[in-house]
Amino acid sequence: MTHSLKHSVDLECSDNNRPSKLSKIEHSTHIAHEDDEEEEEKEMTQNPRNGIQRYFLAIEYIGTRFSGSQKQLTCRTVVGALEEAFAKFVGHPVSVSCSSRTDAGVHALSNVCHVDIQRTSKRKPGEVLPPHEPAVVGRAVNHFLQKHDSDLTVIDVRCVPSDFHARYKALERTYFYRLLSGPEPLSTFEKDRAWHVSEELNLPAMQEACRVLVGSHDFSSFRAAGCQAKSPIRTLDELNVSEVIESLHFPSVMDREGHDKVSSDPRSYPSNSETDIPPSSSPCIDKVTTSSEDVGFGKRRRHRCLVVTARARSFLYHQVRLLVGVLKAVGTGNLTIPDVERILNAKSVTSASPMAPACGLYLGEVKYDLPTT
Known part of the structure; x- marks a missing residue:
């Protein structure tokens, strides 16, 4: 395990004589x-x-x-x-x-x-x-x-x-991995929150690769050295890639104008309904502008934001990051679907693509059958 930054913790002694x-x-x-x-x-x-x-x-x-x-x-x-x-x-x-x-x-x-x-x-x-x-x-x-x-x-x-x-x-665990695709420099607000991939990512190809990897397999090719699990066999209940809105999304001029037009007529939708929000007021995934397109001074070109979701009862050491590394290589065209099948069947981590960095990985949920109260 690599340590990106280490901090010593300053211990504080609580004063029991002072009211808290x-x-x-x-x-x-x-x-x-x-x-x-x-x-x-x-x-x-x-x-x-x-x-x-x-x-x-x-x-x-x-x-x-x-x-x-x-x-x-x-x-x-x-x-x-x-x-x-x-x-x-x-x-x-x-x-x-x-x-x-x-x-x-x-x-x-x-x-x-x-x-x-x-x-x-x-x-x-x-x-x-x-x-x-x-x-x-x-x-x-x-x-x-x-x-x-x-x-x-x-x-x-x-x-x-x-x-x-x-x-x-724990019954199952869900992990998310965020990738930001585009040639523009990574936003300050996204620093250490996602993996910035400068190349364009082929979403359909990545989704097809997920279909090869989902299910029960021997994931030795996606198991880092030092893994203490007795068996490399795991069941991926879900593995997919979705395109979502980049975080810190703020309404564009079109979003605001569309919302104003609808909200100016109180009869256009019920004010007390949470399910009837007009589509024009909801943010949409805009096509990423190329470096040659002028978006106006002081405005940042957006990245495409892709999220890999992996859900299973348990995972091998570094399994999700190794899976994302292969999916990213498929997205950039460096690997094909037959390559993914070959890597899976090789049952050796040396066959896999470089592991994705830690910064884009999020533990999303741990599911339990909690006792009723």
Whole structure:
């Protein structure tokens, strides 16, 4: 694993003698307990053994300044930052376990972790108190996360039984990979957020290559050295490429004029309907202008934005980035569909194209069959 940028974490000691904003949150919120399907799990959740409650956390982060998700002694990592924030919140060290490991530079729209917390009294050491409500946990941890950096946020918290594991209970994982195609320099706002490919990408050819790779295969050709999985066989439930609107889209003159024309007549569509928005007011994917076309002074030519979606129960080490590397080579014309079949059947990573960089990869979702509440 390569480390794009390493930061040491400055540890802060919480002052228990000084009143905290979090204590106000805790005292102002009533304690709520979760019910689970099984009676044993219900008892464990509502009355956790030894007062220990397991929480599920959904987190989002920009991976640029993290040296991956897993904890490391000398590098800033996602788990390390979470554990530091939790320690400040509860007053003692905790262990955070992630559902999916991400490398340095990889982002997450929603990764999932679990943590076990025992709430104890600060006034009476040793006294175990009822567990915190999930909302209190989320606000408190975000409070400490946001004090120094804003590239990691807790977006959801749930109470789960003590044996509900973030990694082993995951049913499937979805990854997205963003490619920006076009000769223009990459926008400052897209730095470290996508793979910039200066060549034109052939979308239909890439989609055809996906049909070769989707399904159950021996993915040894898409398995990086150091992979600890016992078997190279994986089932790709979904692999496709879609063209989407480039991020940070702002309405063009045509978009605004079309919206104004429709909105000027209140009878043209119901004002309280979310499903009847006129097509002219929705952003569209414009054809990318060539370098010879004049778009006007101070205006940037857009890139085409292609997103690769890969969904499976589990993936091999660097599998998605190796798949994207091959798809990109197909898009530029450096590989053909028979080449993709040859690479897959070779069962050797040396046959694959160079791996796609980490900056365009996003962990999009981890799916669970969560206990009913």
